[in-house]
Amino acid sequence: xxxxxxxxxxxVLEAARALFADQGFEAQMDEIARKAKVxxxxxxxHFPTKEELLDALIARRFDALTARAxxxxxxxxxxxxxxxxxxxxxxxxxxxxxxxxxxxxxATRSERMHEAxxxxxxxxxxxxxLKRTKRAGxxxxxxxxxxxxxxxxxxGSVAIAAAEKPGWRxxxxxxxxxxxxxxxxxxxxxxxx
Amino acid sequence: xxxxxxxxxxxVLEAARALFADQGFEAQMDEIARKAKVxxxxxxxHFPTKEELLDALIARRFDALTARAxxxxxxxxxxxxxxxxxxxxxxxxxxxxxxxxxxxxxATRSERMHEAxxxxxxxxxxxxxLKRTKRAGxxxxxxxxxxxxxxxxxxGSVAIAAAEKPGWRxxxxxxxxxxxxxxxxxxxxxxxx
DNA sequence: AACTATACGGAATACTCATTCCGCTTGTAG
DNA sequence: CTACAAGCGGAATGAGTATTCCGTATAGTT
Numbered sequence: 001x002x003x004x005x006x007x008x009x010x011x012v013l014e015a016a017r018a019l020f021a022d023q024g025f026e027a028q029m030d031e032i033a034r035k036a037k038v039x040x041x042x043x044x045x046h047f048p049t050k051e052e053l054l055d056a057l058i059a060r061r062f063d064a065l066t067a068r069a070x071x072x073x074x075x076x077x078x079x080x081x082x083x084x085x086x087x088x089x090x091x092x093x094x095x096x097x098x099x100x101x102x103x104x105x106x107a108t109r110s111e112r113m114h115e116a117x118x119x120x121x122x123x124x125x126x127x128x129x130l131k132r133t134k135r136a137g138x139x140x141x142x143x144x145x146x147x148x149x150x151x152x153x154x155x156g157s158v159a160i161a162a163a164e165k166p167g168w169r170x171x172x173x174x175x176x177x178x179x180x181x182x183x184x185x186x187x188x189x190x191x192x193x
Numbered sequence: 194x195x196x197x198x199x200x201x202x203x204x205v206l207e208a209a210r211a212l213f214a215d216q217g218f219e220a221q222m223d224e225i226a227r228k229a230k231v232x233x234x235x236x237x238x239h240f241p242t243k244e245e246l247l248d249a250l251i252a253r254r255f256d257a258l259t260a261r262a263x264x265x266x267x268x269x270x271x272x273x274x275x276x277x278x279x280x281x282x283x284x285x286x287x288x289x290x291x292x293x294x295x296x297x298x299x300a301t302r303s304e305r306m307h308e309a310x311x312x313x314x315x316x317x318x319x320x321x322x323l324k325r326t327k328r329a330g331x332x333x334x335x336x337x338x339x340x341x342x343x344x345x346x347x348x349g350s351v352a353i354a355a356a357e358k359p360g361w362r363x364x365x366x367x368x369x370x371x372x373x374x375x376x377x378x379x380x381x382x383x384x385x386x
Numbered sequence: 387a388a389c390t391a392t393a394c395g396g397a398a399t400a401c402t403c404a405t406t407c408c409g410c411t412t413g414t415a416g
Numbered sequence: 417c418t419a420c421a422a423g424c425g426g427a428a429t430g431a432g433t434a435t436t437c438c439g440t441a442t443a444g445t446t
Contacts, residue, residue, distance in 0.1 A: 106354060168339055403432095
């Protein structure tokens with residue numbers, strides 16, 4: 001690959017990251033190209049569709065998440081399991097709430113998000129993290145792995161809403177969730193059928 | 194207003210309710226008109242823009258919510274405060290999760306939703322409900338009125354996501370929230386600045 | 387029954403983008 | 417230094433859809 005091509009590809013990714021993060025998926029291809037100081041044609045040479053461009057960005061995010069989850073798993077081995085769990089969950093929520101497109105994708109392309117989570121290895125790490133945290137008695141026994149992306153999805157939407165209505169605080173929603181998830185449980189959750 | 198006009202207006206509202214509920218705001222005006230057995234022109238005579246059509250539907254929903262909140266307030270006077278609170282919260286969540294457009298609006302038009310909540314009197318009822326529920330010691334003291342729409346917004350998004358990814362259960366997110374909100378609190382929530 | 391203000395239908399309009407196309411430029415191998 | 421494959425820019429294209437417009441139909445009135 002020619003050196004300029006590699007440079008342009010990187011510039012496009014960075015421009016897209018920034019614009020998607022604050023405008024969501026409606027950010028326009030022309031604007032992304034302009035911000036990357038590149039023609040639209042160049043954007044399309046590297047990413048055949050707008051969706052594939054988003055996918056590329058999502059894959060990066062999941063890699064970061066997976067790495068953080070692995071750290072949390074390590075932390076359960078030496079330190080406090082609840083701290084490890086809470087730390088990872090807060091990290092996920094922060095990643096999510098900083099990026100509007102990611103939050104939209106979580107709600108409207110959940111299937112693809114799940115695939116990305118599997119590919120990056122995140123699901124495996126999460127299973128391990130949850131298993132260890134439960135074994136330590138830190139979270140309620142009926143919590144399941146899927147409850148985590150569900151919460152992240154919800155928190156992401158609250159963050160989007162908060163742009164217009166600042167009183168709606170995603171960090172409070174998260175705080176309540178953490179309290180609700182910490183052992184002991186007060187009331188059993190609906191079973192998965 | 195001519196009788197046929199009133200009839201048509203109603204038909205449009207009902208068609209729009211159904212289509213918005215399952216396709217979200219992307220439901221097309223042409224399709225709404227077709228479903229209402231009416232020309233597009235007629236839709237536009239009654240509702241000058243797509244947004245005003247949505248607003249009309251939202252106003253109806255808030256009226257139902259407000260009525261239910263008032264009932265819950267009454268219930269706190271005679272029965273169990275937690276039951277009253279939980280009943281109202283579950284009702285809100287169900288209304289939300291049955292309607293895709295409503296859920297989208299909660300995340301992306303939160304300011305307008307808040308206005309609708311004020312106009313319908315919902316906010317006043319909620320304040321009263323929360324005050325009484327706290328006084329009875331049923332919910333944590335640091336819960337605020339805004340935490341309720343925040344949760345509803347989040348739960349709505351999870352419901353949208355669940356259409357593609359059925360493992361993400363909004364009813365579990367709600368169950369966790371309820372546990373997190375029930376007194377006593379485990380950890381203080383972030384203060385509103 | 388005739389009249390007319392209201393309302394109706396739906397083809398045409400207008401606009402917003404994603405995506406395509408192709409003539410021009412430039413990195414780089416020899 | 418040249419040749420040319422790889423890459424580039426950005427005007428033009430095309431599809432999707434909210435909204436407008438106006439000739440026609442009809443409810444309600446006298």
